[in-house]
Amino acid sequence: xDTVAGATTTARTAAILAVPPRRFVRxxxxxxxxxxxLLVLPAMLVVAATAIWPLxxxxxxxxxxxxxxxxxxxxxxxxxxxxxxxxxxxxFWLSVGNSALFxxxxxxxxxxxxxxxxxxxxxxxxxxxxxxSLLILPFAMSPALVxxxxxxxxxxxxxxxxxxxxxxIPPLAGINWLSTPALAFSALLMADVWAWTPFxxxxxxGGLASLPQDTIEAAxxxxxxxWRILFGIIIPQLRPVLVVVIILKTIFALKQFDVIFMLTQxxxxxxxxxxxxxAYLNGFKYYDMGYAAAVSWLMVVPMLGLTFLYIKFxxxxxx
Amino acid sequence: xxxxxxxxxxxxxxxxxTPAIAQGTxxxxxxxxxxxxxxxxxxxxxxxxxxxxQFQALEKRQAEFTQLTGITTAWDFVPFPALQDKVTSIGVGxxxxxxxxxYLDGWGPANAHWFVKLAPLLQRDGISMDRYLPGFIKAAxxxxxxxxLPMRSHGQLFYYRKDIFDQxxxxxxxxxxxxIAAGRAIRAKRTDIEPLALSYHNDGTRQSLxxxxxxxxxxxxxxxxxxxxxxxxxxxxxKATEFYVGLLTREKVANPASISFVEQDSxxxxxxxxxxxxxxxxxxxxxxxxxxxxxxxxxxxGFTKWPTYEGRAVSCASTLPFSMxxxxxxxxxxWEFMKWLSxxxxxxSNAIVREIGGMKIIxxxxxxxxxxxxxxxxxxxxxxxxxxxxxLKESDTLPMIPxxxxxxxxxxxxxEQAAGGGNVRTLMTKAATEATAVLQQAGYR
Numbered sequence: 001x002d003t004v005a006g007a008t009t010t011a012r013t014a015a016i017l018a019v020p021p022r023r024f025v026r027x028x029x030x031x032x033x034x035x036x037x038l039l040v041l042p043a044m045l046v047v048a049a050t051a052i053w054p055l056x057x058x059x060x061x062x063x064x065x066x067x068x069x070x071x072x073x074x075x076x077x078x079x080x081x082x083x084x085x086x087x088x089x090x091x092f093w094l095s096v097g098n099s100a101l102f103x104x105x106x107x108x109x110x111x112x113x114x115x116x117x118x119x120x121x122x123x124x125x126x127x128x129x130x131x132x133s134l135l136i137l138p139f140a141m142s143p144a145l146v147x148x149x150x151x152x153x154x155x156x157x158x159x160x161x162x163x164x165x166x167x168x169i170p171p172l173a174g175i176n177w178l179s180t181p182a183l184a185f186s187a188l189l190m191a192d193v194w195a196w197t198p199f200x201x202x203x204x205x206g207g208l209a210s211l212p213q214d215t216i217e218a219a220x221x222x223x224x225x226x227w228r229i230l231f232g233i234i235i236p237q238l239r240p241v242l243v244v245v246i247i248l249k250t251i252f253a254l255k256q257f258d259v260i261f262m263l264t265q266x267x268x269x270x271x272x273x274x275x276x277x278x279a280y281l282n283g284f285k286y287y288d289m290g291y292a293a294a295v296s297w298l299m300v301v302p303m304l305g306l307t308f309l310y311i312k313f314x315x316x317x318x319x
Numbered sequence: 320x321x322x323x324x325x326x327x328x329x330x331x332x333x334x335x336x337t338p339a340i341a342q343g344t345x346x347x348x349x350x351x352x353x354x355x356x357x358x359x360x361x362x363x364x365x366x367x368x369x370x371x372x373q374f375q376a377l378e379k380r381q382a383e384f385t386q387l388t389g390i391t392t393a394w395d396f397v398p399f400p401a402l403q404d405k406v407t408s409i410g411v412g413x414x415x416x417x418x419x420x421x422y423l424d425g426w427g428p429a430n431a432h433w434f435v436k437l438a439p440l441l442q443r444d445g446i447s448m449d450r451y452l453p454g455f456i457k458a459a460x461x462x463x464x465x466x467x468l469p470m471r472s473h474g475q476l477f478y479y480r481k482d483i484f485d486q487x488x489x490x491x492x493x494x495x496x497x498x499i500a501a502g503r504a505i506r507a508k509r510t511d512i513e514p515l516a517l518s519y520h521n522d523g524t525r526q527s528l529x530x531x532x533x534x535x536x537x538x539x540x541x542x543x544x545x546x547x548x549x550x551x552x553x554x555x556x557x558k559a560t561e562f563y564v565g566l567l568t569r570e571k572v573a574n575p576a577s578i579s580f581v582e583q584d585s586x587x588x589x590x591x592x593x594x595x596x597x598x599x600x601x602x603x604x605x606x607x608x609x610x611x612x613x614x615x616x617x618x619x620x621g622f623t624k625w626p627t628y629e630g631r632a633v634s635c636a637s638t639l640p641f642s643m644x645x646x647x648x649x650x651x652x653x654w655e656f657m658k659w660l661s662x663x664x665x666x667x668s669n670a671i672v673r674e675i676g677g678m679k680i681i682x683x684x685x686x687x688x689x690x691x692x693x694x695x696x697x698x699x700x701x702x703x704x705x706x707x708x709x710x711l712k713e714s715d716t717l718p719m720i721p722x723x724x725x726x727x728x729x730x731x732x733x734x735e736q737a738a739g740g741g742n743v744r745t746l747m748t749k750a751a752t753e754a755t756a757v758l759q760q761a762g763y764r
Binding site: 069070155177180284 | 407
């Protein structure tokens with residue numbers, strides 16, 4: 001039995017040895033330039049098809065005449081006529097002014113409120129635990145839903161705000177928020193700030209939590225007043241995070257569309273018509289695709305500048 | 320056997336349909352002029368339509384169409400404020416996703432280049448557009464060519480709270496001066512309700528112009544004159560606009576919220592018992608008396624023809640036609656669908672049968688002229704269709720030009736600003752100057 005077993009073992013060993021050594025596939029050198037480009041190619045193709053091509057096409061379109069109501073295909077190249085038309089149209093400049101004011105007020109109000117909330121919540125405890133999850137809600141809501149909800153809230157007959165302001169601030173009783181330019185603009189700002197403040201608060205809570213505590217504690221021991229600690233220590237140290245918040249919010253405010261579409265539709269008159277809404281009107285309501293493309297590209301310029309700043313700032317910090 | 324009103328209506332609809340189906344079958348082998356032999360069996364059509372009970376009811380009837388033709392359909396319902404964008408995006412992208420599209424008449428000219436011209440098909444299959452009122456034919460055509468079939472056609476009526484009018488001893492208004500007088504009486508004696516719901520806000524759909532244009536036409540003016548130039552700056556047109564805006568700013572009989580109301584807001588205000596009068600389309604009767612949508616019952620809702628201004632009442636006719644997408648690769652099957660969808664028997668049945676496929680639907684909209692006057696249709700809808708027909712006798716449509724959305728927006732913005740306290744003449748003159756530039760740029764010399 002042993003002999004047989006020994007013979008079997010020997011035969012098995014011989015068989016194993018008889019098998020030629022397996023040839024392993026040589027893995028490519030990941031440092032190889034060609035391979036790394038090959039790996040990112042699918043992603044590049046997707047980006048090119050969904051972002052770069054439409055952008056390039058719209059840039060071309062901005063130099064062509066295309067009245068969709070007259071022709072299903074773009075017309076001839078007309079040079080910078082669409083851009084010239086924008087610069088000489090008062091409605092365009094009105095939209096630029098509205099956009100600038102909206103961005104300024106929206107960024108300032110959101111940042112200030114977010115900072116205040118972050119300072120309140122950064123201490124932790126029950127307040128933070130309960131509020132932090134609630135903060136996600138406005139940000140998680142679809143912007144179109146935000147707009148339509150606020151339109152209901154401001155409804156002069158059924159709206160919560162109409163009733164609330166009327167009760168709490170009697171001079172505001174009976175005021176129709178969406179009927180006058182200044183109030184409609186304020187309503188739009190309120191909706192935007194409400195939707196974005198929570199997200200910015202969460203970013204700032206993260207920033208505050210990462211600040212070194214020793215300088216703050218030292219100042220507290222020295223008896224520095226709270227406002228001095230805030231403006232002299234916390235805000236300067238928080239500056240990099242604040243800059244990111246401001247840049248991001250500026251980009252979001254510049255391209256705000258959904259809430260305007262649902263809440264005010266650019267009105268009353270043109271009071272809340274921003275550049276994005278103006279481009280939309282010309283493209284999808286008035287069928288002037290060439291002009292709408294030109295207006296959109298005029299908006300791309302500041303957006304690209306801001307994006308460049310953001311990338312530069314974030315990556316410099318990371319480095 | 321217990322006969323309910325509903326079963327009677329259903330039976331009469333079926334009875335009405337039977338001869339037509341039988342006749343169609345005897346002549347061509349399939350009813351409604353459909354091709355016999357199911358040549359497009361297995362085809363699937365995609366339909367884009369506005370959200371409305373009328374079309375939801377038609378969707379529920381698709382089984383009949385599939386049984387007759389072998390064609391199936393998938394409907395996408397889009398809310399009205401988003402419909403124009405959706406239709407435009409099909410044109411921009413030369414998109415064949417939808418085989419049949421539904422749109423507001425005023426957007427038709429701008430999209431006509433990709434709508435199938437229907438005249439040859441209508442002629443081939445012996446369908447006459449004469450079955451529709453002239454206003455609806457005009458609204459479904461561009462440059463004299465039929466591009467769509469009127470499928471949600473409207474005329475305007477003046478609705479009022481009958482119970483309040485009775486209580487205050489008021490009679491249904493014949494003129495806009497009567498409306499003002501009734502408004503003053505309501506304002507004086509009923510502090511719990513606003514007299515008149517209007518909608519001055521421009522929400523991008525230009526619905527606010529449907530009231531204004533009536534004043535312009537009734538005053539003998541045109542929105543665009545024969546030379547395609549603004550006609551709203553003559554003295555009488557300015558006076559008419561001042562009158563219309565003055566219902567809110569001068570006479571103060573309009574609900575103050577009207578300045579930020581769109582059509583839907585003003586209708587909801589009436590339905591919720593917040594306003595006592597409203598000039599609006601005939602279709603609004605259904606939601607006004609539908610429990611769950613309204614606090615009112617049929618006995619509280621009265622209606623009358625469009626009030627006169629300066630002794631004349633020219634109201635607005637409007638329709639949301641269905642057109643065939645020329646980018647579609649299933650145009651033949653789509654035409655079968657159009658024939659089935661628009662046939663007069665279906666039109667009538669859809670306005671009298673109140674439950675389809677287990678779904679309760681109240682719809683009082685008809686499109687075919689004979690159905691406006693049909694006894695059964697009127698019995699089922701409190702006589703609203705006949706009143707609508709009377710209102711449509713003297714009516715017009717908004718200008719059917721591709722540039723109308725832009726020109727209309729200029730007007731709607733001016734009117735909204737005037738309702739906010741701006742000077743009517745200044746604003747309307749400015750709108751005219753800007754509209755002239757748009758029209759000139761478009762080639763109207």
